Amino acid sequence: MHNSDSQSPDQAPEMDAQNAATGGELDALKAKLAELEASNRELRETVLREKAELENQRRRLHRDLEQARRFANEKLLNDLLPVYDGLERGLTTEGGDVATIREGLSLTLKELLRIASNNGLVQVDPVDQPLDPERHHAVSMVEAPGKAAGTVVAVLQKGYVLNDRLLRPALVTVAKDD
Structure with a gap:
């Protein structure tokens, strides 16, 4: 029988050494591949967990904003x-003189103005x-002797400013040039 292998007997040990080295490198590469795949799985799981956490935070924030919007006026x-x-007590009171009713209304108005002021509402009353x-x-x-032209002489309806932003302008009467 004839050996059709073109390798000489001296080359066989050299090929076996190369194959062994290649096999060792292959095993090392397979191990590295398995390690990278495991790392990739861990990273993918981390990304999915982070994505779920962000979605949960977004939902919580949306719910909290909705609650804040719904109950923003609760304190006021x-x-x-x-x-x-x-006001209800004043309306249910039978009889009573005008002075007592007026005093009750005045106290109620003062309380209302105090509450409005505590919540950032300021009256605009620009007389003079x-x-x-x-x-x-x-x-x-109108002609207003003793008043400079362009000066407010009467307020028909007070204006209001909420936290430095005009809510409603004051309706006024102004002195004109003589």
């Missing part, structure tokens, strides 16, 4: 309940001040 309305009670088109709305001009 709770503060207004005594005013409401006072120069007209400010940003905060006042002039509805008429």
Whole structure:
């Protein structure tokens, strides 16, 4: 029988050494591949957990914002309940003189203004001040001796500012030039 192998007998041990080295490298590469696949699985799981946590935080934030929006007026309305009670008591009172009713209304108004002020509402009452088109709305001009032109002489309806933002301008009468 004839050996059709073109390798000489001297080359066989060299090929076996190469195959062994290649086999060792192959095993090392397989081990490295398994290690990288395991690392990839861990990273994928971490990313999925982080993604789920972000989604949970988003849902919690949305729920908290919705609750805050729904109950934003709770403190203000709770503060207004005594005013409401006072007005109801005043309406159920039989008889009584005008002075007593007026005093009750005055106290109720003071309480209402105190609550509004505590919540950032400020009245705009510009009598004897120069007209400010940003905060006042002039509805008429009148002759007013002793007043400079453009000065507010009467307030028909007070204006209101909420935390430095105009809520409603004051309706005013302004002195005109003589």
